[in-house]
Amino acid sequence: MDHRFIPNLTEEQIADIQLEGLKWTAQHVYAASPFYKARWQETGVEPGDVKTLDDLRKLPFTTAEDLKDGYPMPLLSVPEADVVRIHGSSGTTGKRKILAYTQNDIDVWKDMFARCYEMAGLTVEDRVQICVGYGLWTAGAGFQLGCERFGAMALPVGPGLLEIQLQMLTDLKSTCICSTASMALLMGEEVQKQGLTDKIALKKAIFGSETHTPKMRRQFEEALGLEDSFDIIGMTELYGPGTGLECAAHDGIHYWADLYIVEILDPETGEPVAPGETGEMVVTSLRKEASPLIRYRTHDLTRILPGDCACGVTMPRIDKIQGRSDDMFIFRGVNIYPGQIGSVLEGFNDLSAEYKITLTRRGGLDHMAVQVERAPGSTASLDESLAQGLASEIRKHILVRSEVEILGPGELPRSFSKTKRVQDDRGEE
Numbered sequence: 001m002d003h004r005f006i007p008n009l010t011e012e013q014i015a016d017i018q019l020e021g022l023k024w025t026a027q028h029v030y031a032a033s034p035f036y037k038a039r040w041q042e043t044g045v046e047p048g049d050v051k052t053l054d055d056l057r058k059l060p061f062t063t064a065e066d067l068k069d070g071y072p073m074p075l076l077s078v079p080e081a082d083v084v085r086i087h088g089s090s091g092t093t094g095k096r097k098i099l100a101y102t103q104n105d106i107d108v109w110k111d112m113f114a115r116c117y118e119m120a121g122l123t124v125e126d127r128v129q130i131c132v133g134y135g136l137w138t139a140g141a142g143f144q145l146g147c148e149r150f151g152a153m154a155l156p157v158g159p160g161l162l163e164i165q166l167q168m169l170t171d172l173k174s175t176c177i178c179s180t181a182s183m184a185l186l187m188g189e190e191v192q193k194q195g196l197t198d199k200i201a202l203k204k205a206i207f208g209s210e211t212h213t214p215k216m217r218r219q220f221e222e223a224l225g226l227e228d229s230f231d232i233i234g235m236t237e238l239y240g241p242g243t244g245l246e247c248a249a250h251d252g253i254h255y256w257a258d259l260y261i262v263e264i265l266d267p268e269t270g271e272p273v274a275p276g277e278t279g280e281m282v283v284t285s286l287r288k289e290a291s292p293l294i295r296y297r298t299h300d301l302t303r304i305l306p307g308d309c310a311c312g313v314t315m316p317r318i319d320k321i322q323g324r325s326d327d328m329f330i331f332r333g334v335n336i337y338p339g340q341i342g343s344v345l346e347g348f349n350d351l352s353a354e355y356k357i358t359l360t361r362r363g364g365l366d367h368m369a370v371q372v373e374r375a376p377g378s379t380a381s382l383d384e385s386l387a388q389g390l391a392s393e394i395r396k397h398i399l400v401r402s403e404v405e406i407l408g409p410g411e412l413p414r415s416f417s418k419t420k421r422v423q424d425d426r427g428e429e
Contacts, residue, residue: 113146
């Protein structure tokens with residue numbers, strides 16, 4: 001692969017770039033951000049304390065709460081006149097997290113995203129159908145910016161609009177779609193339903209923004225007739241999507257370590273986990289001007305993958321995001337992540353990847369119901385034995401009892417964005 005955008009850097013070069021970027025960021029926020037200066041003075045650190053990369057650990061964390069408390073322009077570290085754009089993320093409660101961008105921030109993001117298209121093996125001949133949210137969200141703007149910078153053709157459809165999506169796929173012969181895994185699954189089901197397989201030219205999908213199982217991925221790859229698909233990562237706080245992508249070797253996600261630092265920490269203690277162990281990803285930006293991030297707690301759970309990647313790209317890798325530390329729910333004293341149910345489903349060929357967990361409280365006792373769809377082509381006569389089998393596997397692997405219900409294909413609600421997997425009604429007894 002000819003790399004126009006992905007730099008070929010050694011570990012030593014990356015470390016040098018990171019130290020230089022960390023020193024610059026420390027000076028920049030101390031001089032220009034009232035929030036960071038006050039926080040650092042409280043904890044007794046100043047920019048001069050950053051002499052090596054290990055000194056990063058002396059700096060205090062930044063959290064999503066800090067962004068909400070600083071609303072409407074938190075972490076701002078440049079004069080407002082230098083801000084050319086804002087984006088906001090969908091805060092589930094209260095105020096949105098709004099982040100500011102200078103023109104330089106936008107340019108860095110553009111180049112970073114172009115690396116993702118390059119990593120996915122696209123060329124300027126590709127037609128990229130962008131099926132994610134535009135507007136305040138970073139998704140649509142990011143996918144489009146990166147696509148134009150890379151030089152492929154952008155088809156900016158946005159989310160939903162199934163009829164227009166299918167029209168673009170058939171008439172404009174899109175070769176790559178960018179969406180959530182849920183949206184890719186929905187489009188795959190529709191392509192099959194309408195018998196359009198021979199009329200579309202899709203080869204690749206770039207998908208992200210929600211945890212997915214290998215089963216779900218196989219399902220949409222088959223339904224859309226894809227050669228390959230790639231998991232993308234990103235968040236509004238750190239530019240937006242495009243901060244890393246899975247390569248063709250499918251052995252983790254390469255992240256752009258020349259633009260931000262990743263630490264993997266124990267979510268409880270804030271201390272680093274052992275190499276290769278799963279923990280919370282904490283990020284520090286190295287070139288962000290308007291809203292720099294210093295040791296920002298993402299709540300995303302992953303681990304650093306050691307060694308070199310077979311694809312030849314020298315950028316380091318993390319494992320796919322395994323869930324969020326704040327997605328966890330406690331059921332009868334057991335800590336459960338929704339993705340654990342998805343993992344158990346992997347063992348059942350007659351069940352699809354779609355599931356929903358409902359938590360209720362009856363007579364002072366918590367109950368967990370799991371609804372799962374039958375795989376297309378499987379018969380309803382198996383429902384009872386599948387329900388029993390799944391319930392016993394959940395009990396074996398996750399150590400809790402659940403009431404399993406098998407539904408027909410397509411009966412669970414579909415989403416154009418992230419599918420809500422857990423409904424917690426325990427407060428409504």
